[in-house]
Amino acid sequence: MLSFTEENYLKALHNISEAEGVDLVGTNRLAAALQVKPATANDMLKKLKEKSYVAYEKYGKIKLTDAGAQYAVAIIRKHRLWETFLYQKLEFSWDEVHEVAEQLEHIQSEKLIDKLDKFLAYPAFDPHGDPIPNQKGAIKVRFKTTLLDVAAGASCRMVAVKDNSKLFLQYVANLGLGLNAIIKVVAKQDYDASTQIEVAGKQTSVSEKFASNIFVICNTCKVGQPCPGLRCQV
Amino acid sequence: MLSFTEENYLKALHNISEAEGVDLVGTNRLAAALQVKPATANDMLKKLKEKSYVAYEKYGKIKLTDAGAQYAVAIIRKHRLWETFLYQKLEFSWDEVHEVAEQLEHIQSEKLIDKLDKFLAYPAFDPHGDPIPNQKGAIKVRFKTTLLDVAAGASCRMVAVKDNSKLFLQYVANLGLGLNAIIKVVAKQDYDASTQIEVAGKQTSVSEKFASNIFVICNTCKVGQPCPGLRCQV
DNA sequence: TATCTATGTTTGACTACCCTAACAAATAAC
DNA sequence: GTTATTTGTTAGGGTAGTCAAACATAGATA
Known part of the structure; x- marks a missing residue:
């Protein structure tokens, strides 16, 4: 221990x-x-x-080492399950869950975490779209790429964020974005590598840094299948 | 902090x-x-x-000091709310909740505990019958006495335990006892101060030590009112 | 009252985690 | 290939929480 x-x-x-x-x-x-x-x-x-x-x-x-990685994955499992609990059951917003989960992830009780998993109906992803390892440490891998990879004119679905910081998450939410949001890439500027996007009818421009932290799949993508449009299978 | x-x-x-x-x-x-x-x-x-x-x-x-007592009550509130959560939502038995709650009670987040309280519908008592302080630290006091005080022939309702140890709690549960169980006192032995009780049609004898750790009210007792039969109002 | 025993306090030491400052190795620049 | 810079390591020191052992006080006993 x-x-x-x-x-x-x-x-x-x-x-x-x-x-x-x-x-x-x-x-x-x-x-x-x-x-x-x-x-x-x-x-x-x-x-x-x-x-x-x-x-x-x-x-x-x-x-x-293998033992170290196993231990780390167990902590990540706890972290993400607690985040899911806070978000789904206790009305926390997605930018608030991380810091409390940082504490909760250290609680020592196998039973607690497995019962929590069951209580939440064995969720596969946390509120940020990150996969939740199962009891054995196995992770469901999902094909995804970043908003940077989406060509102008194409449309995609947001499935996760790379950056979990409060600042970024609040920014994302303020733009009307969230998991499963449909994002249409209107244009890309070579000058500053920014991207014009359209979300729920509203257009905005986001920076290269921003786009690199948004994970997406294409609209027609199905889990487990290679994606024809984007390079989701990478 | x-x-x-x-x-x-x-x-x-x-x-x-x-x-x-x-x-x-x-x-x-x-x-x-x-x-x-x-x-x-x-x-x-x-x-x-x-x-x-x-x-x-x-x-x-x-x-x-006042500040110290206030802090202590806040921790007890957290402890008892977590116990209630584990018991009601995660299928923990009443002898298992304490040790995990010992860890959870130290999580620092006002919002977490108040949301948890809400999620549990503002419970007044934990799985052991102990009162849960509210957000302001106020505790709902309940008239109660121990099984020792109940006269032979009288009947009472169990509302709490004094001893929260695993050993005692498992023993209690094994006798078919639990919160709100109706206990009839059949007889009391002067020789060793033991008590014959009847629970759900079954008779057993319990020691003085055991009886002193079972809190009861009389069957007709209502919260907030002095009890006519037992000395519940003490 | 004098002594004995309980209880409470101080001292010095140990481990875990962290720091600053000095040093060593590896890598990059020229 | 020598120097400069980045990166990693060691040495010595600090705080929090713990202990054993020595000591001090208070309360009980005689």
């Missing part, structure tokens, strides 16, 4: 590997993610290596 | 004062309740005194 802090290190390692590639995780990057100094992260890495949750050589890159 | 540990000290102080009288709380008693050594408890008491949550003189007895 790991401490609250140790769990956060494992989760951060998992998140960074997933978002930025397994071979890019270093002490500094990890420390930044956890808002601690590199020296601190280094100490903890030694401890987690000692406990066989991470594998790394001095001055080398950091990887989770 | 207090730490996890500090919160546990406040809660323990509150529980002991309530169960054993305000003027009986000493360093040793507190340390025993928290399963730490007196030296440790003493250190923490200094810290909590510094922060004005407890008031005590050297070698004197320990009391919570």
